[in-house]
Amino acid sequence: MVDNSVYMKKVQDEADKLLPELKKAKDEIGLNPELGSEEEKSSALLVEILRGHGFEVEYPFFGMHTAFKAVRKGKESGPVIAICAEYDALPGIGHGCGHNIIGTAGVGAGIAVSKLLDELPGEVWVIGTPAEEGHGPHGGSKVRMAAQGVFEGVDVSYMVHPMTGTSMVTGNFLAVTGITLEFKGKTAHAAADAHNGQNALNAAVLTYMAIHANRQQLKRDANAVVHGIITEGGLANNIIPDKAVLRFGVRSSDDTYIPHLIEMVVNSAKGAALATSCELEYTVSAGLKSNLQNDGLEKLFIKTFEALDHEYVDPVAVAKMPPGGSTDFADVTHVVAAIHPMIGLGHKGVAMHSKDFADVSMTPEGDKGLEVGVKALAMASVELLTNPETLAAIKAEFESRRLN
Numbered sequence: 136m137v138d139n140s141v142y143m144k145k146v147q148d149e150a151d152k153l154l155p156e157l158k159k160a161k162d163e164i165g166l167n168p169e170l171g172s173e174e175e176k177s178s179a180l181l182v183e184i185l186r187g188h189g190f191e192v193e194y195p196f197f198g199m200h201t202a203f204k205a206v207r208k209g210k211e212s213g214p215v216i217a218i219c220a221e222y223d224a225l226p227g228i229g230h231g232c233g234h235n236i237i238g239t240a241g242v243g244a245g246i247a248v249s250k251l252l253d254e255l256p257g258e259v260w261v262i263g264t265p266a267e268e269g270h271g272p273h274g275g276s277k278v279r280m281a282a283q284g285v286f287e288g289v290d291v292s293y294m295v296h297p298m299t300g301t302s303m304v305t306g307n308f309l310a311v312t313g314i315t316l317e318f319k320g321k322t323a324h325a326a327a328d329a330h331n332g333q334n335a336l337n338a339a340v341l342t343y344m345a346i347h348a349n350r351q352q353l354k355r356d357a358n359a360v361v362h363g364i365i366t367e368g369g370l371a372n373n374i375i376p377d378k379a380v381l382r383f384g385v386r387s388s389d390d391t392y393i394p395h396l397i398e399m400v401v402n403s404a405k406g407a408a409l410a411t412s413c414e415l416e417y418t419v420s421a422g423l424k425s426n427l428q429n430d431g432l433e434k435l436f437i438k439t440f441e442a443l444d445h446e447y448v449d450p451v452a453v454a455k456m457p458p459g460g461s462t463d464f465a466d467v468t469h470v471v472a473a474i475h476p477m478i479g480l481g482h483k484g485v486a487m488h489s490k491d492f493a494d495v496s497m498t499p500e501g502d503k504g505l506e507v508g509v510k511a512l513a514m515a516s517v518e519l520l521t522n523p524e525t526l527a528a529i530k531a532e533f534e535s536r537r538l539n
């Protein structure tokens with residue numbers, strides 16, 4: 136056993152010193168929400184803070200103008216910890232997913248740990264990862280970062296995400312893929328000349344209903360979710376619509392079930408196109424994976440939550456819950472030992488992805504969530520930088536799960 140209690144105390148003291156600066160940044164990003172791939176001010180603010188505390192920052196990074204990679208090296212080579220930061224908002228809702236807390240917690244944890252690196256070996260990185268919510272050209276940036284070597288040389292990666300209710304050290308995330316369906320028909324006067332039209336909106340509505348008709352036949356143990364909207368369906372009610380567009384998401388806890396769900400959605404659209412004499416064009420996005428678990432990292436965050444006297448849901452109970460959302464961080468869990476703890480802000484009953492949750496991120500509970508996030512990430516990092524046994528076990532578990 137390594138006694139790292141001095142460093143644990145020190146990193147929490149450093150976190151406390153940083154909290155006023157971090158809280159200000161969290162609120163500033165919260166009040167000025169920027170959509171994914173457009174997070175210019177938010178990324179610039181986080182980079183400014185990191186540079187102010189002596190980090191070497193590459194910005195822009197990875198060919199994305201709102202991505203960054205901040206590095207602070209220790210007294211000698213050792214474990215490399217990569218903390219991910221997100222800072223994108225939702226259209227029409229602002230920070231309804233609380234990414235203003237994620238970005239500032241990740242940056243704060245990196246800085247708190249960096250203050251110990253004159254005495255410790257290793258490196259801490261803070262990677263700014265744009266557009267987690269999928270908006271714009273950098274949508275799901277961690278998928279490409281994970282696939283294209285950004286995490287090469289990293290021993291462990293993590294981030295924290297706020298939620299309503301009570302914290303969870305881990306969770307199950309669904310694989311997800313997006314499908315855009317576009318129907319082309321022919322305009323005509325809706326009354327006088329309707330027989331000369333080809334109604335693209337009818338194709339869209341039939342597609343929507345055909346997908347509903349398929350739900351009963353979905354595999355129940357695959358946690359399949361199919362959700363969609365019609366984004367275009369005509370311009371005036373006296374014109375037969377010649378264009379209609381649907382956007383669907385298909386999710387499952389079983390990555391191998393996703394192709395089946397894509398086929399079901401596309402076949403529904405093909406049938407509707409045939410029925411209405413419209414033409415169908417569709418695109419399927421690259422998608423996000425489901426996440427690989429790591430019990431060692433789970434235990435490490437339980438230990439930090441307990442040291443912080445922070446309440447969390449029993450992981451056995453969490454494992455029995457149906458998986459909820461998806462995250463591009465799941466792709467990171469396939470290339471490096473990684474974990475994505477959820478920090479509960481209370482306010483049970485408030486929905487995620489709502490304006491109400493954006494408001495929660497600005498309350499004292501939001502401030503507390505930021506503090507817990509910073510400290511949990513920083514203390515986990517201290518353990519990994521000072522205790523080779525903990526790190527080795529976590530890495531060995533990752534390797535064995537990756538092969539299975």
Ligand SMILES: [Zn+2]
Binds near residue numbers: 232268488
């Ligand atoms: Zn979200």
Ligand SMILES: [Zn+2]
Binds near residue numbers: 232
């Ligand atoms: Zn989120």
